[in-house]
Amino acid sequence: MKAYRLNRLFNAQSGNCLDVAIDHGFFNEYGFLTGIEDLASAVQTVVKAAPDAVQLTIGQARHLQSIPGRHKPSLVLRTDVANVYGTDLPRSLFSRMIEEPVYQAIRLDATCVVVNLFRIPDEPEVMDQCIQNILAIKPVCDEFSMPLMIEPLVFQPNAQKGGYMVDGDLTKILPLVRQAVELGADIIKADPCDDVNEYHRVVEIAGGIPVLVRGGGKADDLEVLKRTETLMQQGVNGIVYGRNIIQHSNPAGMTQALMRIVHEGATAEDVIGLVR
Numbered sequence: 001m002k003a004y005r006l007n008r009l010f011n012a013q014s015g016n017c018l019d020v021a022i023d024h025g026f027f028n029e030y031g032f033l034t035g036i037e038d039l040a041s042a043v044q045t046v047v048k049a050a051p052d053a054v055q056l057t058i059g060q061a062r063h064l065q066s067i068p069g070r071h072k073p074s075l076v077l078r079t080d081v082a083n084v085y086g087t088d089l090p091r092s093l094f095s096r097m098i099e100e101p102v103y104q105a106i107r108l109d110a111t112c113v114v115v116n117l118f119r120i121p122d123e124p125e126v127m128d129q130c131i132q133n134i135l136a137i138k139p140v141c142d143e144f145s146m147p148l149m150i151e152p153l154v155f156q157p158n159a160q161k162g163g164y165m166v167d168g169d170l171t172k173i174l175p176l177v178r179q180a181v182e183l184g185a186d187i188i189k190a191d192p193c194d195d196v197n198e199y200h201r202v203v204e205i206a207g208g209i210p211v212l213v214r215g216g217g218k219a220d221d222l223e224v225l226k227r228t229e230t231l232m233q234q235g236v237n238g239i240v241y242g243r244n245i246i247q248h249s250n251p252a253g254m255t256q257a258l259m260r261i262v263h264e265g266a267t268a269e270d271v272i273g274l275v276r
Helices: 002-009 039-048 101-107 124-143 170-182 200-205 221-233 251-264 268-275
Strands: 017-021 053-056 074-078 080-082 095-097 112-119 148-154 187-190 211-214 238-241
Touching (some): 002 074, 002 112, 017 251, 039 053, 039 251, 080 112, 095 124, 101 124, 170 187, 238 251
Parallel strands (some): 112 148
Antiparallel strands (some): 080 095
16 A cells, blocks of 8 residues: 555654655756765765655665664655756756666665656657656556655746746646646645745645645745745645755754744744754
8 A cells, every 4th residue: 555655754743744855966967966975974964854754866775775773764766867957958858767666666665756747848858758757657656556756847948047947837837736646646746836825726736635845946044944834834745855955054954944844833933043
């Protein structure tokens, strides 16, 4: 039953999840490596702050799973590698899935697998690859009771905003989230919209499938905490933050602050002292 693995991912009391994404090295971007040059050390720091999950790749999952004891974050395994995040994009874009992703996830004792669903302007071939990836992994996830997290991401045109190209337009986010649900997502991991007070519409369109919100680009501490507070009030089931934690001067403090917002309903003002 997928519920057995989901029980390891979501907090028993709050029903929510804080997943720290440390899979950025998969995407071949120099700027993504800040704070995780020594990944083993970064994982140890995050684990001590006790988030619900850590998102890693097949080559780096060992840093989490080799830690002894029962009380450590669950592994969320990234299953696809892409070249779509650069400021200057290559001639041909791709999103490729690793071989036998669910089998590899089982061998690594993962709680969940995650795969992208990109919507990039004028790049329908990349979206087609993403859909093919999802169609291939979904039945295997069902066969082995492995929860499937789909990450519907809407990009702005690269010429307009190169690099981390989040488009917060709800009219684009909503149909892509719904498509991810229709394709069989057990969990949705989506970007925030321009007005986070409208994010309940994303929760509604997901139709009962848990929604975790991505952190996106790095931002000011108080802004990150207040945004998280507002998103939790909109009915999401948690967050997946990467660079706003791992590139922070106090990643453990930021993790602890976010955990209190996600699981205890704390406000940004309540927890800002943990960060500073």
